[in-house]
Amino acid sequence: MSVVATFEIEYLQYLDTEGRLIREDLPAFARDIRQLVDIYKLMTYLRVFDGKAVALQRTGKLGTYASCLGHEAAHVAIGSAMQEDDSLAVSYREYGAQFFRGVRARDVLMYWGGDERGSDFAGPAHDFPWCVPIATQCLHAAGSALAFKLRKEPRVAVCTVGDGGSSKADFNSAINVAGAMQLPLVAVIVNNQWAISVPRSAQTGAKTLAQKGIAAGLDCIQVDGNDLIAMRAALDHAIKRARHGHGGTVIEAVTYRLSDHTTADDARRYRPDAEVKEAWEREPLKRIRAYLSSLNAWSDEEEAAWKAQCGDLVDAEVNAYLETKSQPVEAMFDYTYAELPPDLAAQRAEAIAREHGG
Amino acid sequence: MSVVATFEIEYLQYLDTEGRLIREDLPAFARDIRQLVDIYKLMTYLRVFDGKAVALQRTGKLGTYASCLGHEAAHVAIGSAMQEDDSLAVSYREYGAQFFRGVRARDVLMYWGGDERGSDFAGPAHDFPWCVPIATQCLHAAGSALAFKLRKEPRVAVCTVGDGGSSKADFNSAINVAGAMQLPLVAVIVNNQWAISVPRSAQTGAKTLAQKGIAAGLDCIQVDGNDLIAMRAALDHAIKRARHGHGGTVIEAVTYRLSDHTTADDARRYRPDAEVKEAWEREPLKRIRAYLSSLNAWSDEEEAAWKAQCGDLVDAEVNAYLETKSQPVEAMFDYTYAELPPDLAAQRAEAIAREHGG
Amino acid sequence: MAQITLIEAVTQALAWEMKHDSSVLVLGEDVGVNGGVFRATQGLLQQFGEGRVLDTPLDETTIAGLTVGLAAQGMKPVAEAQFEGFIYAMLEQIICHAARLRNRTRGRMSVPAVFRAPWGGGIRAPEHHSEANEALFTNVPGLRVVLPSSPARAYGLLLAAIRDPDPVIFFEPKRIYRQYKEEVPDDGEALPLDVCFVLRDGTDVTLVTWGAQVKETLEAAEALAADGISAEVIDVATLKPLDFDTIAESVAKTGRCVIVHEAPRTAGFGAEIAARLAEHSMYDLLAPVERVTGYDTHIPLFRLEMKYLPGVDKIVAAAKRTLAAG
Amino acid sequence: MAQITLIEAVTQALAWEMKHDSSVLVLGEDVGVNGGVFRATQGLLQQFGEGRVLDTPLDETTIAGLTVGLAAQGMKPVAEAQFEGFIYAMLEQIICHAARLRNRTRGRMSVPAVFRAPWGGGIRAPEHHSEANEALFTNVPGLRVVLPSSPARAYGLLLAAIRDPDPVIFFEPKRIYRQYKEEVPDDGEALPLDVCFVLRDGTDVTLVTWGAQVKETLEAAEALAADGISAEVIDVATLKPLDFDTIAESVAKTGRCVIVHEAPRTAGFGAEIAARLAEHSMYDLLAPVERVTGYDTHIPLFRLEMKYLPGVDKIVAAAKRTLAAG
Numbered sequence A, B: 001m002s003v004v005a006t007f008e009i010e011y012l013q014y015l016d017t018e019g020r021l022i023r024e025d026l027p028a029f030a031r032d033i034r035q036l037v038d039i040y041k042l043m044t045y046l047r048v049f050d051g052k053a054v055a056l057q058r059t060g061k062l063g064t065y066a067s068c069l070g071h072e073a074a075h076v077a078i079g080s081a082m083q084e085d086d087s088l089a090v091s092y093r094e095y096g097a098q099f100f101r102g103v104r105a106r107d108v109l110m111y112w113g114g115d116e117r118g119s120d121f122a123g124p125a126h127d128f129p130w131c132v133p134i135a136t137q138c139l140h141a142a143g144s145a146l147a148f149k150l151r152k153e154p155r156v157a158v159c160t161v162g163d164g165g166s167s168k169a170d171f172n173s174a175i176n177v178a179g180a181m182q183l184p185l186v187a188v189i190v191n192n193q194w195a196i197s198v199p200r201s202a203q204t205g206a207k208t209l210a211q212k213g214i215a216a217g218l219d220c221i222q223v224d225g226n227d228l229i230a231m232r233a234a235l236d237h238a239i240k241r242a243r244h245g246h247g248g249t250v251i252e253a254v255t256y257r258l259s260d261h262t263t264a265d266d267a268r269r270y271r272p273d274a275e276v277k278e279a280w281e282r283e284p285l286k287r288i289r290a291y292l293s294s295l296n297a298w299s300d301e302e303e304a305a306w307k308a309q310c311g312d313l314v315d316a317e318v319n320a321y322l323e324t325k326s327q328p329v330e331a332m333f334d335y336t337y338a339e340l341p342p343d344l345a346a347q348r349a350e351a352i353a354r355e356h357g358g
Numbered sequence C, D: 001m002a003q004i005t006l007i008e009a010v011t012q013a014l015a016w017e018m019k020h021d022s023s024v025l026v027l028g029e030d031v032g033v034n035g036g037v038f039r040a041t042q043g044l045l046q047q048f049g050e051g052r053v054l055d056t057p058l059d060e061t062t063i064a065g066l067t068v069g070l071a072a073q074g075m076k077p078v079a080e081a082q083f084e085g086f087i088y089a090m091l092e093q094i095i096c097h098a099a100r101l102r103n104r105t106r107g108r109m110s111v112p113a114v115f116r117a118p119w120g121g122g123i124r125a126p127e128h129h130s131e132a133n134e135a136l137f138t139n140v141p142g143l144r145v146v147l148p149s150s151p152a153r154a155y156g157l158l159l160a161a162i163r164d165p166d167p168v169i170f171f172e173p174k175r176i177y178r179q180y181k182e183e184v185p186d187d188g189e190a191l192p193l194d195v196c197f198v199l200r201d202g203t204d205v206t207l208v209t210w211g212a213q214v215k216e217t218l219e220a221a222e223a224l225a226a227d228g229i230s231a232e233v234i235d236v237a238t239l240k241p242l243d244f245d246t247i248a249e250s251v252a253k254t255g256r257c258v259i260v261h262e263a264p265r266t267a268g269f270g271a272e273i274a275a276r277l278a279e280h281s282m283y284d285l286l287a288p289v290e291r292v293t294g295y296d297t298h299i300p301l302f303r304l305e306m307k308y309l310p311g312v313d314k315i316v317a318a319a320k321r322t323l324a325a326g
């Protein structure tokens, strides 16, 4: 039998769980320590925000909220690697990527607080809003990538999807068309081991999720998703390839969901505490902090001061959210179409009248 | 970077285009020359039938018809490798597989002749009818495989799909769940290079279609789909694995659609004559016939006699089809539900009355 | 006999039927160890094992297609869409195959399956968790569409749906999953799949509804009674095939009809009921038919969603309009 | 000025708009070198090149999702489903995204796209090539649904659909793709997307229809005229949002209404029109509303399909019933 094609899936890691460098070839961006510190600071902000959002939900001031606890390295690597005019299509918990792009904490809170204005966020107007129907955003990214390619713009579309989402048709369709049309698409599978209660092993018989890219003829790589440097390196490489017309990439970021699925979930029902405890050993903040400390680029004092500052920053955002009044009742009509059709105008008038007791 | 997974796609071929054996390890079934001759005879019957069906359409006695010209080896290999209680889920042109399982030419004609009774065919009751919505049948096969597995029956589900169909979500979903649940599924991609007017190259950037199985964690192999022996060998192997609980396989059968897509199509609009001419060099009947001749198992006289007999056999089927009266008007109501709901009963009565001028 | 909620009635029906028919199985996302995000399948995995309760990969196309295949091979799958807003990727398999396989094969193959999903708004859920999209299914021949609104009806209709030889879309109004408890004997008694339920007798006006709005409609009937107006309340529950006779009889008596549903008005299933009244009950009607429905907009995120949903005030006002009219 | 068929009018509209707006592009299966299986996109690849006419992989989910992404980034994609029976796998993207993106983002993003598909029965085609499934879309807020039935209306409405800032489902009645030719000036003049077309004035009965049945309905009006009955014929064409006023005005004049469509009756879009009549025109109606429709069954394979479709005889009989009634 002759062999007509061979494939390898490589695994990329720079920092071990203690933050020690395990490779020699440190990528250029990582030599810019100030930048690394800035990224780390955003990761910390993210974690402070996340804890606060969960607390808000618990006290009835927010609806269901999807935590990003444990995904920080994967998420901020995406945000920091993209250019502003690239386009991002996320699921629902990738705030770290979005904060980098100008989305504000208050936007996130508005969204989970049941107000559409959250998705009219402060980030780039060409970034997609949160996307609940799993994996459907991947095709929006592919469509964006196609628009960029057709218009000959050197822009890249990035999408994220979960381990669960990598089973959904839309993900496979998106990477397939990216391969068929040679689109500038970077698809990041954030494999946090769980899709609500369903473990990674129940999603597919494939050894890695990265290898899904083989089916589409894309480049693919598996990365330690808790290793900021590895994630950023993989993204830089993939985005550069895409931007230069060399095609798309599938990146599997191996991480762990340290939180419940959302605040509506209770993960103790289906996964052992020991697994979570063990996953905390590999969490991303500790690792990059240790690395920065080892370079004397970050101290305990800076850590304490920054955390306190994050608390204030987040509080200000929370207040801004809490102070935002609900939209008036007519807001539910005004964006159904660009122009209000006559029969909808009648319904709108009725709703306003009802609001005023009519 | 460490390598976490490696994959190879192998290509299987036994006979070259002149029917010469190019491997030593002839599989057991191929040593049974009588069986090979029988299979070859069915391939010939199939080709005679196919030509006749196209002619019937041209003379207005059949609706749109999808020819199987050029696919004979791939199709009959499937039919001959399966056991009766296995289940087959096809697209719309795999008559060769179906004839082996008891479907009659008249059933095929009834179907394309616009009569539902064609799908109540003489083949196994657990085989699926022709399936127009591309690739959706793959999930029916996966569901069948799941039923067999849950009931601990040593049965296998086989589905076929085209090169175009391998892009469709349902195909990827079917092989993914087969991998995730370790189902006895054999998925055969009949890659005939064209999906109506869209060439294989526009479907995917993947080098082979077989490698789609890698994404699903399945075994996968690329086979010369015009080589009966290779196709049958690949199927025997895959079906055996599946039957013994070792999981599913994706087989890419590389062949060529020698006909128009259907009788409603005119392939000269989009593909060069030279390509078709060249493909005729590799067509499957010639090859196996040459091989059988070289073994003195088949002569020109036998060929002529059998072809004549096929003509008669097919004519009888055509007549049976042409003589079948249309169903009465109420037939359109009687299988909508197991029991006719009252409001539908009223519509049924109305339709009957209308039929009788009421 | 225990008092149970609507969602517990769903679980009870599933458990009964799984116990008495080994071909019944449950599949979907998170239906196994987690027991479903609303706990509809709670305990079933423990009771019946992994071969009967299957967590699928996260792909609704997969769930629907597997369901068709399983059913065609003699199983009775009960598939779950985690929310009604995630059922769209099932539609090709449901419309092209579940609804058609019997017809296509002249009865040789069929799809005795149930597609369950929590349905409707009002629980302050995120986007796509609040739709009332039953109208997607009611124009499709070969389907049954069922939407119970009490624990007892959930139990009896789900048993009937599983036993029915044809595919059934079974929507569960999640807003009233735990609204109240009632005694539901676990006796395996199914309810008929093709009759409307008259929940309250009345003579002045007929209120026709289904799903969670049954609650508001009954409250509206109370409020009307306080004003001396006698409202008959009909829970359609089995939308398709539709038992129009019960509605027509009621309207023949009252001469007035208000149709209440939370789906958008235009081409919602209420239109079919109004249409049949226009065809068959015109001479009975003393006043124009009224529809009290969701607006022709997307149900808003939760800060505004209660302003989207019909409510007692609107139902009462509509009923009074019909009385003023004729 | 050339006489052209309905399908040629589709091509002409596409070509006009592609020429005048470089953000318009066409994508689908076989739309490129093959020019579409019905030749709707014939010549466009040659005229506008590969960047404007894209053959996609064979996956409707892909086509719909790409379309959303393209449109959100400022393109105006015209996506083709090869037949209406293959549109189901597009529904999740259409319902969850195309129809909602504007609302979800408060207008920040929108989907100015057209989803075209040949539609309806009567061409002796194989399974899934003959459905009338417009009702799948009419309950979905944020969509427009358009269904022209003449070359001129196909041209003008397709231009309007492409220019419209919101997603439009554009169904083309394939049975009359080549039924007749008419002069359609290639002047880029769009038709309004929200008014019904009164095709024939009449005083005794209003016949409301859309799609290929416009043909039979006009013939029925002729037949009725021969019997001294004056029928007004309205082509709805823009189903959603619905211009009910034109219909109501006509019924106010005639007092009678027959609604004709080839989709199954129950919860077909005819129900919405009948419902609005029951709500708003009750005092105008002299006779019960009639619906002449496909049966509540799957459209049969072609040996029986003409017995499924409504026809002149049924329309005439229904109209006469309305006249006998009141």
Ligand SMILES: Cc1ncc(C[n+]2csc(CCOP(=O)(O)OP(=O)(O)O)c2C)c(N)n1
Pocket: A091, A093, A132, A133, A134, A161, A162, A163, A164, A165, A166, A192, A194, A195, A196, A257, A261, C029, C058, C060, C082, C086
């Ligand atoms: C189409 C669809 N089906 C089901 C759901 C319900 N749901 C929300 S999140 C989720 C699990 C997602 O898991 P994964 O893709 O791994 O992402 P994660 O939440 O772990 O980031 C499910 C099933 C949904 N939102 N969309």
Ligand SMILES: Cc1ncc(C[n+]2csc(CCOP(=O)(O)OP(=O)(O)O)c2C)c(N)n1
Pocket: B091, B093, B132, B133, B134, B161, B162, B163, B164, B165, B166, B192, B194, B195, B196, B257, B261, D029, D058, D060, D082, D086
């Ligand atoms: C869901 C769906 N989309 C589109 C079509 C129309 N169609 C029929 S056959 C075909 C091409 C199929 O190509 P392939 O899968 O390669 O199979 P082949 O016909 O070559 O055997 C298309 C697009 C369809 N039947 N179903």
Ligand SMILES: [Mg+2]
Pocket: A162, A163, A164, A190, A191, A192, A193, A194, A195, A196
């Ligand atoms: Mg996950």
Ligand SMILES: [Mg+2]
Pocket: B162, B163, B164, B190, B191, B192, B193, B194, B195, B196, B257
């Ligand atoms: Mg092909």
